[in-house]
Each structure stands twice: as structure tokens, then as C-alpha cells.
Amino acid sequence: xxxxxxxxxxxxxxxxxxxxxxxxxxxxxxxxxxxxxxxxxxxxxxxxxxxxxxxxxxxxxxxxxxxxxxxxxxxxxxxxxxxxxxxxxxxxxxxxxxxxxxxxxxxxxxxxxxxxxxxxxxxxxxxxxxxxxxxxxxxxxxxxxxxxxxxxxxxxxxxxxxxxxxxxxxxxxxxxxxxxxxxxxxxxxxxxxxxxxxxxxxxxxxxxxxxxxxxxxxxxxxxxxxxxxxxxxxxxxxxxxxxxxxxxxxxxxxxxxxxxxxxxxxxxxxxxxxxxxxxxxxxxxxxxxxxxxxxxxxxxxxxxxxxxxxxxxxxxxxxxxxxxxxxxxxxxxxxxxxxxxxxxxxxxxxxxxxxxxxxxxxxxxxxxxxxxxxxxxxxxxxxxxxxxxxxxxxxxxxxxxxxxxxxxxxxxxxxxxxxxxxxxxxxxxxxxxxxxxxxxxxxxxxxxxxxxxxxxxxxxxxxxxxxxxxxx
Numbered sequence: 017x018x019x020x021x022x023x024x025x026x027x028x029x030x031x032x033x034x035x036x037x038x039x040x041x042x043x044x045x046x047x048x049x050x051x052x053x054x055x056x057x058x059x060x061x062x063x064x065x066x067x068x069x070x071x072x073x074x075x076x077x078x079x080x081x082x083x084x085x086x087x088x089x090x091x092x093x094x095x096x097x098x099x100x101x102x103x104x105x106x107x108x109x110x111x112x113x114x115x116x117x118x119x120x121x122x123x124x125x126x127x128x129x130x131x132x133x134x135x136x137x138x139x140x141x142x143x144x145x146x147x148x149x150x151x152x153x154x155x156x157x158x159x160x161x162x163x164x165x166x167x168x169x170x171x172x173x174x175x176x177x178x179x180x181x182x183x184x185x186x187x188x189x190x191x192x193x194x195x196x197x198x199x200x201x202x203x204x205x206x207x208x209x210x211x212x213x214x215x216x217x218x219x220x221x222x223x224x225x226x227x228x229x230x231x232x233x234x235x236x237x238x239x240x241x242x243x244x245x246x247x248x249x250x251x252x253x254x255x256x257x258x259x260x261x262x263x264x265x266x267x268x269x270x271x272x273x274x275x276x277x278x279x280x281x282x283x284x285x286x287x288x289x290x291x292x293x294x295x296x297x298x299x300x301x302x303x304x305x306x307x308x309x310x311x312x313x314x315x316x317x318x319x320x321x322x323x324x325x326x327x328x329x330x331x332x333x334x335x336x337x338x339x340x341x342x343x344x345x346x347x348x349x350x351x352x353x354x355x356x357x358x359x360x361x362x363x364x365x366x367x368x369x370x371x372x373x374x375x376x377x378x379x380x381x382x383x384x385x386x387x388x389x390x391x392x393x394x395x396x397x398x399x400x401x402x403x404x405x406x407x408x409x410x411x412x413x414x415x416x417x418x419x420x421x422x423x424x425x426x427x428x429x430x431x432x433x434x435x436x437x438x439x440x441x442x443x444x445x446x447x448x449x450x451x452x453x454x455x456x457x458x459x460x461x462x463x464x465x466x467x468x469x470x471x472x473x474x475x476x477x478x479x480x481x482x483x484x485x486x487x488x
Contacts, residue, residue, distance in 0.1 A: 021133055022064040022092060023049040024056050026071070026079035043130045053086050060092060065140040066133060067092040071108070072099045072122055080111050082451040093117045093140040095132050097124060163199045164347045165340040169332040173200070176329050181207035186279070186324050189302040191331025194381030197302035198262055200331060205258040210298055213257030218250050221266035228271045230287050233278075239288025251284055254297045264301040264324065265310055269317070276320045299324065308435075328436055334376040334383060336425075341371055341383065348384050349399070352391040361397045370401040427462045430455070434464070 021040070040047055048064055050056040056067075069087070071077075087094060096119040102108045103121060112119050117136050120128060165171070180187055181204045189197045198217060205215045223231050230239075234249030251259060261267070267275070278284055279299060283292045301324045310316035334341060345363065353360045363371075367390075376382055390403040401407065429448060437443035445455040458464075 020046045020048055020059070020064045020066075022056060022059045022067040023047050024067060024069050024083075025049075025051060026069075026076045026083055040126070040130065040133075043126075045130070045133060053083070056086065065092060066136045067094045068129075068133065069094055069096040069116070071096055071102060074102070077102065077105060077107055080107060082453065084111070084115070085446045085449050085451065087115045091140075093136045095119065095136050097122055097129070163196050163203065164344045165337060166343060167337050167340045169337055170340060173329070173332065174203075177203045178207055180204050180327055180329065183327075184208075184298050185326045186298075187300045187327045187329060188307070188325040189300065189329050189331060190307075191302075191304065192333055192379055193304045194379030195331035195333060196380055197304075197331055198260065200329065201258070201260045201300040201302060204300060205260075205298075208258070208298070210257050214254050215258045215260065216250050216254035217260040217262060219262045221263040225268045225271075228268055229274065232271075232275070233284050233286055235287035236289040239286070243288065246286070249284070249286065251278065251295055251297065252286075252293065254295075256296055257298070259297045259299050261299065261301040261324075263303055265303040265305040265307055265316060269315065272317045272320050276317060276323060279320075279323050330432060330436070334379040335374075341376075342368060344380060344383055345371055345387055348387045349391065352388045356388075356391040357394060359397065360391060360394055360399065362399070364398040364400050367399045367401050367404055367406075370404060370406040374406065423462070426458060427464065430458055430462065430464055 047068075048059045050059055067087075069083075094116045096112065096116050098108065098112070098119050098121055100121050117139065118132050120132060163170075163174075165173075177200060187201075187204065189200050191197055201217075202215060205211060218232070230247070230249065232249050232251050234247050234252055235243050237243060237246050261275075278295070282296065283294050285292055307316055307321050307325070311318045311321050334344075345368070349360070349362065371383070371386075378385070386404045389405060390399045394400065394403040430444070433444040433447040437447060441452055441455060445452045448455065450458075
């Protein structure tokens with residue numbers, strides 16, 4: 017069986033075959049030669065897991081910045097053929113050390129190339145097998161609810177959660193209400209080295225301000241009227257595990273400094289106590305509000321914002337997830353039909369169309385609620401629109417053209433990347449997997465004017481490249 021190898025040359029545009037092509041093909045290597053990143057991306061999707069990068073002329077050095085996002089953010093194991101005179105260049109050395117599995121100087125012996133590529137294939141196979149063994153299932157469950165999805169947005173999200181789980185970095189999960197932020201946090205915990213320790217969730221919006229101190233840090237017996245015995249706080253209860261602070265934007269301002277002190281010192285004192293307790297927990301926070309705006313308005317501490325926002329993960333809205341709407345509905349139908357109405361067989365075509373055309377302001381939580389309601393209310397064998405709470409025959413909004421839809425999606429993702437990167441073009445281009453030139457062109461095309469960030473403001477704090485990649 018031949019092994020496909022993606023061959024990428026940065027400056028060759030004449031379409032001529034690689035000098036080694038015929039010999040390598042005779043060795044059982046199927047070379048897929050690409051002269052631009054679109055063709056290379058297609059080859060990646062088609063199953064190439066090993067890449068051969070040819071860097072044989074001075075002009076290739078100037079293209080490294082342009083190719084770096086693609087090289088560093090896919091599942092390909094890269095080997096480079098590098099001209100001898102380029103090896104001494106500092107930029108080339110740093111690129112090789114950071115992104116490549118191996119390199120061979122030119123001119124090279126054919127058997128050396130074949131051996132190295134086969135070794136890369138073996139390592140790619142072991143890597144993929146390991147990732148499949150530890151990857152999250154198509155849905156991540158937590159008792160009553162589940163994260164279900166196969167669209168690119170959700171596959172990217174699952175990949176992000178898996179990568180973040182390998183570290184102990186603080187994570188901020190953002191997104192509208194009902195998108196599954198707590199499930200995402202639980203997924204990180206369950207895939208981490210802390211999986212056997214507690215996962216303690218705290219809803220910062222549901223605790224009375226005067227109770228925050230004692231709820232988070234606990235109290236000693238006699239600390240105040242009614243404190244008849246010692247109580248362990250939520251932070252201490254999460255010892256060794258994960259502390260999830262949901263809706264952290266609702267935390268009282270005067271409590272934020274206490275949380276910041278804990279995050280910095282990793283110690284707490286119970287209310288009414290004098291003993292300093294060392295606490296080892298991983299902190300994940302979530303919010304549906306724009307914390308950067310809350311910082312500008314003085315409602316959220318800037319130093320705490322940067323402390324919890326080491327890695328930022330954005331939850332996609334349900335209305336943007338297309339096919340996932342149908343998959344989620346069917347998943348919960350099977351769950352609730354067994355509980356409420358075993359005679360039901362599924363959704364009528366009209367019911368499914370009504371769900372696909374709905375805007376879902378409540379996101380997944382709303383969809384789950386409507387499906388459960390339908391399994392209770394339906395009288396026939398198939399769920400109808402009215403069982404879901406929709407009006408039958410409601411005129412649907414006209415569909416936009418594919419070109420308009422793509423433009424809208426690109427505008428949204430560019431704005432999101434600029435926001436996450438704090439308007440650093442290089443960082444935003446890396447998040448989007450495009451070159452800086454391409455991003456500049458798209459910004460100009462869509463007339464996007466990113467807000468100028470004050471030079472005095474601290475830059476976005478991102479995770480190290482080896483910890484997490486926030487794009488594909």
C-alpha cells in the first residue's frame with residue numbers, strides 16, 4: 017500500500033516535479049505535490065499525514081512567515097529538504113527546531129530520504145493512534161446533558177479542550193448562555209491528570225454578595241453568629257482537582273481581589289481563621305459577558321482578567337452549527353422518548369425544518385428544553401412543529417446566498433480572532449490559519465476597522481504554542 021506524502025515548495029510556481037519524485041514513487045511513496053496552501057490543505061483533508069518541505073533557495077527564507085501557520089497547525093509530520101547554505105541562518109534554525117520532525121541537507125541520498133519519511137510515517141501513525149485512544153467521543157456527557165457535534169466548529173472545540181487538558185493553565189470559556197460552557201469545563205477536567213480529583217462548580221451569579229467570602233474560603237467555628245462548626249469552602253473542597261467559576265463576571269468587585277490573591281499565592285485562610293492553607297487546584301472560569309468591556313467600565317479587575325484569561329476558548333452559538341442541530345435533537349429525542357413517550361418514532365419533516373430555521377437565542381439549552389417538551393406533548397407517532405412550540409406554516413426567513421453566507425462567516429471569524437489576539441495581526445493570522453498578507457486583504461475587503469489598543473495596555477496572554485493551538 018502506497019503512503020501519500022505531501023510535497024510543498026514555497027517559491028516554485030512552475031509546476032515541475034520534485035527532482036526525487038520518480039525514485040521515491042518506486043519506493044512506495046505516493047507524492048502529492050503542491051504549489052500553494054489551498055492545494056496543501058486539500059491534501060491534508062485527503063489523508064496526508066507526512067509532509068516533505070523543500071527549502072532550497074534564498075527566497076524560501078522570506079516565505080517562512082507565510083507558511084508557518086499552515087506548517088504548525090495541522091496533523092502532518094514534517095520533514096524538510098534544506099539547502100546546506102540555509103542551515104546557518106538563525107531564522108531557518110528556529111523554524112526547523114520548532115516545527116519539523118526532521119531535516120535533510122541537500123544534496124541528499126535517496127535512501128536517506130526514504131528512511132526518514134518512513135520513520136515520520138511510523139511516528140505519525142503512533143501519534144494518531146494515541147490521539148484516537150484518548151480523544152473525546154462525538155459527544156461529551158454529564159448525566160442529563162451532553163455535548164453533541166460533528167461540525168467543524170465542534171470538532172475544533174473538542175480538539176481545543178483536549179489540548180488544554182494537557183496543561184494546568186487557567187482557562188476562560190466565553191460564549192452566550194446555553195452553549196455548554198460548564199460541560200466544556202468538565203470535559204477539560206475529565207481529560208486532565210486531575211480527572212480522579214474533585215470538580216467543584218461555583219455559580220458566581222447565584223451567591224449573595226455577603227456570603228461570597230465564606231462560600232469560597234470557608235469559615236471556622238465561631239467566626240460569626242450562626243457559625244456553629246467549621247465549614248470547608250468551595251476552593252478547599254476542590255483540592256487537587258478543578259475549580260469551575262461560572263459567570264465570573266457577576267463576582268462582586270471587592271471579592272475579586274481575594275480571588276486574585278489566591279490565584280497568585282495558592283493559599284487561603286478560612287473566615288475567622290489564622291492558618292494559611294496551601295491549595296492545589298486548576299481554575300477554569302466562564303462568562304457570557306464581555307469581560308474586556310467590563311474591565312474598561314471598571315466592573316472587573318484588569319489584573320484578575322489577565323490571570324484567568326491565559327487560554328480563551330469561545331463556545332459556538334447553536335444557530336451557527338448547521339447539521340449539529342439535527343444531531344442534538346435526535347440525541348435528546350432518544351433520551352426523552354424513553355422517559356415520556358415510547359410510541360414516538362421521531363420528528364416530522366416539518367418539525368425538523370422548523371428547528372433548522374429557528375434562530376435559537378437560548379442555544380443548546382433551549383433545544384433540549386423544546387425536545388423534552390415535544391416528547392411530553394406529542395400525540396401522534398412523529399413530533400410536529402407545534403409540539404416543539406413553533407407555529408406551523410410560519411414563513412421562514414429567506415436564505416442568503418452561499419457567497420453572502422461565506423462573507424458573513426469570514427467577517428465574524430476575523431472579528432473574533434482580532435478580539436482574542438487583542439488586534440495583533442500576526443497572532444490573529446495564526447489563529448485563523450492564514451498569512452498576514454491574506455488577513456490584511458480580508459480586513460480591507462470587509463472594511464473591518466479593529467479598535468486601536470492602547471500601547472499601555474498589557475498584551476493578550478496566550479498559551480505557549482506547545483500547550484494549545486486555538487485554530488486549525
